[in-house]
Amino acid sequence: MSKKAVKTKIKACPERKKHALSKSKGRRVDKAQAAERVRKIYPILEKVYPGARTALNFRNPLELLIATILSAQCTDARVNMITKDLFRKYKSTADWARADIREIESDIKSTGFYHNKATSIKGVCAEVIERFDGKVPDTMEKLVALPGVGRKTANV
Known part of the structure; x- marks a missing residue:
């Protein structure tokens, strides 16, 4: 068609x-x-559009959430370059929540707006741990309730 x-x-x-x-x-x-x-x-x-999917590389809902936050005002290609190493370094919501904000900022600097993105990522991961036992929620309503997650991110 x-x-x-x-x-x-x-x-x-x-x-x-x-x-x-x-x-x-x-x-x-x-x-x-x-x-x-x-x-x-x-x-x-x-x-x-058979098989339509995001250009972001990810293996699980947490990686998709992080990659989507990083993709704001950044190309998916750049995000994929960064997340290759990031997802080896930070494997869980606990890893992200425990990480020093300056270290996350340094790791994601090339995506732009790194201070806001690092703050959002830490906040999201802390909330996911506190409210959802470390598992990223799968409903729009629960996702948009997380800090730094809007409808665009939740829709991905």
């Missing part, structure tokens, strides 16, 4: 216009209806 055909099919989805969020008119999307729409659109996108 071509990309043009996908756009046409999505536009034809009857729920599209009926349930679209319009800030100017103040309408809100019902969560159940939005979820149903996603269930209809997702298979179409999977056909057009």
